[in-house]
Every structure is written in structure tokens, then in C-alpha cells.
Amino acid sequence: MLAMKLGIVGLGGWVTGAHIPALTDLGIKVDYCADIDEKRVKDLSQKTGCKGYLDYKEMLRNENPDLVLVAVPHSLHAIIALDAINNDANVYVEKPMATSFQEALTLVEASRKRNKILVVGHENRFNPAMLIAKKLIRGGEVGKIYHMRGFYIRQRGIPTSPTFIKKDLAKGGAVFDIGTHIIDLLLFLSDFPTPKSVTGKTYNAFSEDKTKFSAYPSPNLPNFKVEVEDFGSAFLKLGDEISAYVEVSWASYIKENKMEVVILGDNGGIHIDNGVLNFMRNIEDELFISSPLTQQKGSVYREVWRTVMESISKGFPEYPLCSAEQGAIGVAILESIYKSALEGREVKIDIPQWFLKQFQPRA
Known part of the structure; x- marks a missing residue:
């Protein structure tokens, strides 16, 4: 599996209860994490050994992760995903990818311009x-x-x-x-x-x-x-x-x-x-x-993450992942x-x- 630096923005229950177990099972290391809740950052850092931040922009700027999972409130999905793409990271953003079609189109255009993979969390x-x-x-x-x-x-x-x-x-x-x-x-x-x-x-x-x-x-x-x-x-x-x-x-x-x-x-x-x-x-x-x-x-998230990693190595979203364009529709x-x-x-x-x-x- 392709080695890359993985960062996570947003450390709520869906991350700790679904994503982290799947990543652990696949042997994928979480390198960096960010959340405005200091306790969440401390807890995940102790559990996974990841370097924690209270400011995701500082994480992007200092660490330049290759892949970022965005799992924050809906209103922040597009904003943080765009910041990650503009920092030359591939992005896995939870659903919905944006709260307006214009925001979604901006993400599509940015990912194409930067030649980055953006997939949306439609695990069903x-x-x-x-x-x-x-x-x-x-x-x-x-x-x-x-x-x-x-x-x-x-x-x-x-x-x-x-x-x-x-x-x-x-x-x-x-x-x-x-x-x-x-x-x-x-x-x-x-x-x-x-x-x-x-x-x-x-x-x-x-x-x-x-x-x-x-x-x-x-x-x-x-x-x-x-x-x-x-x-x-x-x-x-x-x-x-x-x-x-x-x-x-x-x-x-x-x-x-x-x-x-x-x-x-x-x-x-x-x-x-x-x-x-x-x-x-x-x-x-x-x-x-x-x-x-x-x-x-078992959990579908194991297969989701395996497919995400394969997609990044191949340069396009592998079936059946949700691409940026599909998410925008x-x-x-x-x-x-x-x-x-x-x-x-x-x-x-x-x-x-x-x-x-x-x-x-x-x-």
C-alpha cells in the first residue's frame, strides 16, 4: 500500500468509532490530527501517536500531509477541503461535500487544477x-x-x-x-x-x-x-x-x-x-x-479506506468511491x-x- 502522510481534521465520534478502527486494521498510520477540542486532540494523540494540533491550518502549513480526512460540521466541509487541496493534499471529505452547489463546483475545479483526488464519504x-x-x-x-x-x-x-x-x-x-x-x-x-x-x-x-x-x-x-x-x-x-x-x-x-x-x-x-x-x-x-x-x-470502512489508498496511487477515484463530480451532482x-x-x-x-x-x- 502506498506510503503517505495522513492528517485528520475533526475528531468526533464518527472518526474515533468508524475511521480509526478501519485505519488501524489496515495498518495505516495517522500522522497528524487537528480539532478545536483540546481533549479530543490529546486522546487521539495518545491512542495513535499522531501529532496533534488545535489549528488545522497550522497542521497543513507545518506538515504538508499527502491525504486529509475532513470530518467536521457540514458548514466547514468545503472550506477545509479547499484549504487542504490548495496545500497539495488529496482529500477524503465526509458527506455532504458542501452545503451549496457553488461550493461543490469550486472543490471540483480546485481538485482538477491541482491534480488531486477528492472523494466523498458515501460509504453505503x-x-x-x-x-x-x-x-x-x-x-x-x-x-x-x-x-x-x-x-x-x-x-x-x-x-x-x-x-x-x-x-x-x-x-x-x-x-x-x-x-x-x-x-x-x-x-x-x-x-x-x-x-x-x-x-x-x-x-x-x-x-x-x-x-x-x-x-x-x-x-x-x-x-x-x-x-x-x-x-x-x-x-x-x-x-x-x-x-x-x-x-x-x-x-x-x-x-x-x-x-x-x-x-x-x-x-x-x-x-x-x-x-x-x-x-x-x-x-x-x-x-x-x-x-x-x-x-x-465487518465494517465497510475497511474497504472504503483500502479503495481510497488505491485510488491515490492510481490517480483517480476507484469504483465504487464517490468522486468530487458525483458528489457535486x-x-x-x-x-x-x-x-x-x-x-x-x-x-x-x-x-x-x-x-x-x-x-x-x-x-
Whole structure:
């Protein structure tokens, strides 16, 4: 595996609970870390031996890392990722890569100009069910896709940290946090049809209901009101003939937590429900339902990081990583959902022609 200097900016629970175990398992050394929380820096430095900083800019300037993981509040993703790229680092930025399409385009242009790899943290692509679905679709088993839907809904899942629920830090709520995953999966599975328009709606139904919080990232409940939406839905028009419906919520009165993706084609259908894939098609005029034997083995982050390191050595994002260009398409949709919800109308999604001409899905 290619040897390189790795720095991490943002040392919250997702880094310590998901990324660090995967890096450790692969034998990838964390060389530098940065966070405004001195205790977090001290704890990770003691655990991994990395050199700690309270200022990420100082880390970039002094150490010149080859690769930087950006895992900070949504509002800072694009800012810090751009600083890292301009410091000649490759970047792995958590989702969403930005909170506006213009920010995302800036990152795309910067990574191209500097000839650096930028990948976005859409790890759900690595779920075996999603990869099998992708193979079925690519192999023509589903036929022509005409409609898709995706749900990511929770009973009691509002995060407790201000980084998720304060407007200035998060910029948005459930749509940015988990809606980004569903949007990415639908685009990934359908080979990134150009988004045309969206009609979106958001709700802040449980801003003061303490029973709807999760224990992540802390079991301590906040003492302030939630400032962002806990529910979002959207109807999308993609390409010339594909429609899609998306529904996400941090909290709802539902029977069970659910992450569901449905792909409907004129030759077959795919239904992925909480990681279990069913494939439906006609055989001899009879409807058959089948399921693969493949199951998830361990954390997907091990495979994500292995693929990230291979990508940097090869000079392009390896399948099935989310490239900067793919991430930008997702951000364009997310931003338009919020705009539609705010204005109460269908919103056209304008992707610049220069971007579309250069865009290679490579998914």
C-alpha cells in the first residue's frame, strides 16, 4: 500500500468509532490530527501517536500531509477541503461535500487544477446489497429504469450535538445528514442521470420533543431548541424519463427504523430493505423473487479506506468511491430540495454545460 502522510481534521465520534478502527486494521498510520477540542486532540494523540494540533491550518502549513480526512460540521466541509487541496493534499471529505452547489463546483475545479483526488464519504455504496444491485442493473437484468424511491427513516434519531442541529454549524438537518446518502445511492445505481427538477418539503416537527433524540453522539440531551428540519421529502425528475421519490427523517411515528431503496425497471425490480436485497422478474410468465447469499462482513470502512489508498496511487477515484463530480451532482439536488421547500414550488436544477461535458460518472 502506498506510503503517505495522513492528517485528520475533526475528531468526533464518527472518526474515533468508524475511521480509526478501519485505519488501524489496515495498518495505516495517522500522522497528524487537528480539532478545536483540546481533549479530543490529546486522546487521539495518545491512542495513535499522531501529532496533534488545535489549528488545522497550522497542521497543513507545518506538515504538508499527502491525504486529509475532513470530518467536521457540514458548514466547514468545503472550506477545509479547499484549504487542504490548495496545500497539495488529496482529500477524503465526509458527506455532504458542501452545503451549496457553488461550493461543490469550486472543490471540483480546485481538485482538477491541482491534480488531486477528492472523494466523498458515501460509504453505503460499499454495502454488498448495493454493489449487487449495481451489477444487476449494469448487466441489463432490470431493463430500462423508470422510477426509484429511497427511504431513510428513524423513530428516535435526532442527534444531540449542536454540530447537527444548530443552523449555523449544520446548515440543514435530516436532508443534509441522511438524505445525502439516499440521493447518492439512487444516482449511483442509475448511473447519474442529469437532475432536471425537484419538488421538496421539509418539517421541523419535533424541535422540542426530548423523547425523539438518539444517544448519538452523546447521551446528554441538548438544552436548546433544534434549529433544523427533522423530516424531508422530495419528488425528483432525473434524465429524460426517470422519476424518484425520497423520504428521510430523524424522528417519526413509524413501526421500525428503515433504510430502503427500490429500483423499478421494465424488465425487473430491486428492493433493498435494511441491507437485504430482493430481485423480482418474470420467468416463463411467472413472477419470481430471489435473494443473493452475500452478506455484509465487518465494517465497510475497511474497504472504503483500502479503495481510497488505491485510488491515490492510481490517480483517480476507484469504483465504487464517490468522486468530487458525483458528489457535486448530489449537492445540487440537496440544495434544490431546500430551495423548493422554502419557496413552495418545483425548482429546476441548472447544471452548467461545461460541467456536464466533462462529467464522467465512472460509477
